[in-house]
Amino acid sequence: MKRLLALSLLLSVAMPAWAEPPADIAESVEALRQKVGAAGVSIAIVEDGRTTLARGWGVRKLGEAAPVDAATIFQTGSTGKAMTAAALAVLVDEGKIAWDDPVIQHMPWFRMYDPWVTREITIRDLLVHRSGLGLGQGDLMFVPRTHLTRKQTVERVAYLKPKTSFRSAYAYDNILYAVAGQLIEEVTGQTWEDFIRARVLRPGGMNNATSDSEERFATPNRSWPHARLSGPLRGIGPQQALDERDELGRNGAPAGGLALSADDMAAWLRIQLAHGALPDGERLFSEKQAMEMWAPVTPMPITPLPDTLKPAQPTQQAYALGWQVQDYRGHRIIQHGGGVFGSITRVVMIPDKNVGFAIMMNSEDSGMLLGLTYDLLDHYLDQPDHGWIQKWEDWYQARLAGGVAFLKQSKTSPAQSGPSLALARYAGRYRDPWYGDVVIGADKKGLTIDFTSTPRMAGRLDHWQYDSFVTRFDDPAIEPAYVTFALDADGKVTGVTMKAVSKIADFSWDYHDLDLKPVEEKK
Numbered sequence: 143m144k145r146l147l148a149l150s151l152l153l154s155v156a157m158p159a160w161a162e163p164p165a166d167i168a169e170s171v172e173a174l175r176q177k178v179g180a181a182g183v184s185i186a187i188v189e190d191g192r193t194t195l196a197r198g199w200g201v202r203k204l205g206e207a208a209p210v211d212a213a214t215i216f217q218t219g220s221t222g223k224a225m226t227a228a229a230l231a232v233l234v235d236e237g238k239i240a241w242d243d244p245v246i247q248h249m250p251w252f253r254m255y256d257p258w259v260t261r262e263i264t265i266r267d268l269l270v271h272r273s274g275l276g277l278g279q280g281d282l283m284f285v286p287r288t289h290l291t292r293k294q295t296v297e298r299v300a301y302l303k304p305k306t307s308f309r310s311a312y313a314y315d316n317i318l319y320a321v322a323g324q325l326i327e328e329v330t331g332q333t334w335e336d337f338i339r340a341r342v343l344r345p346g347g348m349n350n351a352t353s354d355s356e357e358r359f360a361t362p363n364r365s366w367p368h369a370r371l372s373g374p375l376r377g378i379g380p381q382q383a384l385d386e387r388d389e390l391g392r393n394g395a396p397a398g399g400l401a402l403s404a405d406d407m408a409a410w411l412r413i414q415l416a417h418g419a420l421p422d423g424e425r426l427f428s429e430k431q432a433m434e435m436w437a438p439v440t441p442m443p444i445t446p447l448p449d450t451l452k453p454a455q456p457t458q459q460a461y462a463l464g465w466q467v468q469d470y471r472g473h474r475i476i477q478h479g480g481g482v483f484g485s486i487t488r489v490v491m492i493p494d495k496n497v498g499f500a501i502m503m504n505s506e507d508s509g510m511l512l513g514l515t516y517d518l519l520d521h522y523l524d525q526p527d528h529g530w531i532q533k534w535e536d537w538y539q540a541r542l543a544g545g546v547a548f549l550k551q552s553k554t555s556p557a558q559s560g561p562s563l564a565l566a567r568y569a570g571r572y573r574d575p576w577y578g579d580v581v582i583g584a585d586k587k588g589l590t591i592d593f594t595s596t597p598r599m600a601g602r603l604d605h606w607q608y609d610s611f612v613t614r615f616d617d618p619a620i621e622p623a624y625v626t627f628a629l630d631a632d633g634k635v636t637g638v639t640m641k642a643v644s645k646i647a648d649f650s651w652d653y654h655d656l657d658l659k660p661v662e663e664k665k
Contacts, residue, residue, distance in 0.1 A: 172199050174514075174531065179381050180505045181368045182210035185514075186407035187499040188415060195499075196404040202504070203366035204383050213350050215364045215401040216502035218487040219480025222400035224435070225410075226322055227269055227464030229338050231418075231431035238329055241266040241434060241463075245321065249328045252321065253300035259308045265325065268318040269463045270439040272311065274304030278649035280317035282577055284391030285650040286483055286620065287597050290578075292334075292393040296324045301575035302655075312440045312461065316397035316650070323396025334396050346413050346426050348406035355392060358401045365504035367484020371618045374549055375644050377542050381505060384484045384619060398480055404502070407489065411498035414476075414491060435463040436476055436493075442466070450533045454516055471523050481506070481648075483619060488515050497522045509538030545646040552643075556607035563609075563635075565589055568627055572638050572658035580638070580658055591625065612643060621651040635660055 175183055182200035186193065198210030233239045242264045245252050254260045259274065267273055280302050283295050290298075299317060306313070323334035330337055335353040343351045352358040366386060372379035392399065402410070417432035418425050438460030447455045459468035465476050473492055480487040484504065488511055491498035501514050513531035520528060561568070569584040582603070583590040589603035591613055601615035603625060610626040622643040628636045637660070640653035 168197070168199070171514075174510060175200050178507050178510045178535070180503055180507045180510055181381060181383075182214070182365055182504045183510075183514075184210055184212070184214060184216060184365075184404040184407075184502045185499065186212075186404040186411065187518075188408055188411040188497065190496050191412055191416060193405075193408040193412070196408045198404060202364065204368060204381060208363075210365060210504075211363070212404045213363050215350050215352060215358065215361055215403045215406070216487065216504055217358075217365075217367065217401050217482045217485040218407075218489075218502060219398040219482045219485065220316070221478050221480035221487050221489045221500075222396075222398050223269070223319055224414075224464035224478060224489075225338060225342055225400060226319055226326075226334070226396045227435050228427060229326055229334070229342050230265060230269075230322065230463075231427040231435060232341050233326070233329060234431055234434075235428050239265060239325075245325060249321075249325050252296065255300060255303050256308070259304070262308065265322070266439070266463070267309070268322045268325070270461050271314050271318075272309045272440045273315065273318055274306045274308045274310070275302055275313060275315045275317065276305035276652075276655065277313045277315070278652045279305070279313075279315060279655050280576060281394075281650035281652050282593075282656070283317070283595065284320070284394030286391075286599070288391030288393055289595055289597060290391070290393050292320055292324050292327075292395075295393040296321050298576045298578075312442050314649075316394055319397035320394050326396075335392075338400075342426065343400075343406075345424075346420070347409040348402060350403040351406040352401045353399065354395065355399075359386065361401075363403075364401065365485070365502075367482070368505040369484050369619065370506070373546075375542070375545050375646070376619075376621070377506060378546070385617075398482060402502070404500070407500035407502070411489070411491065411500065415493070415496055415498055436465060436467065438462050438467045448537065451537060453528060454530075470519060471525060473523060475519070486511050488512075490515060490519065492519070492522055495522050507538075509535035512538075541646060545644055548645045549643070558607070560608040560610075561605055562629060563633060567633070568609075568635060570635065571661040571663070573661045574656045574658050577656055579661065580656075582638075621647045623651070623653045 181204050182198060182202060184198040185195055187195040196212040198212060198214050200210050202208045202210055202214055234241060239248060245263050245265060254263055283290055326334050326337050339353045352361060358364055367384040368381050369384055370377050370379040370381055413426055417429045418427040420426055440461045442459045442461055444456060444459060456468040466478055468475050473494060475492060477490040486506055486508060487502045489500045499518050501511055503511055512534040516530040565588055566584045568589060569582050572580050578595040581592045581594060591601060591603050593599040598617055599620055601613055603611035604614055606612045606624060610624050613623045623640045624643060626639050630636050638658040640656050642651050642653055
């Protein structure tokens, strides 16, 4: 325990820049990693234009000896939104687009649900979460994987009914970053993957980084995703390696499909803190575009934190172009988190200290990630030790415990009634205009379900109550859902709705946005 707490103390004591990291930081982070049970962690720190730490701890994959080092690539999730914004900034500097150009100026076939919004939505709007779409709306088109191309996905945005009016409220989405990626292809003739590799990653010195899954799979020094799936809900149970195929679909990659190493993250932080300047005197993007990308656009609501975490609660926060801007202890913080199933990341900058750092993990242990983040912030802001590591871990475990309690309560409450129909009468093909088809089958064992746009998203349905069933997916990494059938007066199924079983399910499982209707079979 003393070794674990040493990290908090080391990072909290005021000291000069880490030209030489503390001699026992490696031992302290490793003790924390082992205590939490995380597979691996990688940290990059940049101070005053210099990389002062880039290294890894733990293993790339549980059960194998290959260690995490500074060149090990991690899936970095939504932290890649800032790189999609940077790719667009390159095009702005070249005069090929402008931030406030209507999207249809460059992609005339693009449509939103509302024709007026179609005419008005700009490139800037794609990046700042104010389109009127709901939280994570449309994510099932690429979570956890997909058969759809990026263009097919963008075409289906036209069927996503908005939750609020245009530009009236903040709601985080991924789907419009897929639109931004398609726009890059429409303007340049290069896919987002090729453009970001050739114009952002390699010129920026991010030589290990990959922009597509084939390139990542071909990289021997890569981390595998891990999660805890054997408990009553995700996050509880032993850590286990996941199938590498269980990843964000390529169509959604502009929202979070990059993989980077600590060395790559250090290069990215140096570019950001230098406002687009490169070490050789050239520029990745202009200082003007650097300031555009950091400028707050959409005010974000502030979620109250428990008393133990109150110092971490900002007094103001807003979304910029691929970055979140907020305050912490009187300082402006530019940051973004990221997560794909089995990997989480946090990238943080303190501009007035000229300091940035990134923490990457190939597991889903958010308490550890947040604890390290706030310990590092307090270190660079010369704050006393606040015990962040333990406090964030306590918060994370309490959140899981609340989710388990909710599940236990719900399992004791179903009415012992239904179903109204013979099981075979629920079978059929059901279609949602933005997702596509979900097929309900019937066999001797009961009902089955197959999400046809998503590879390997299939399983069985168990009766819950009335005309509601619960999924038992073949892949345990897929979030369970309630499936409810609506019947007319003649007992005919008129539609199907769904919702996640767990109240703490990741928002990308947007089952609740589906409105499935029966598809009449052609005779």
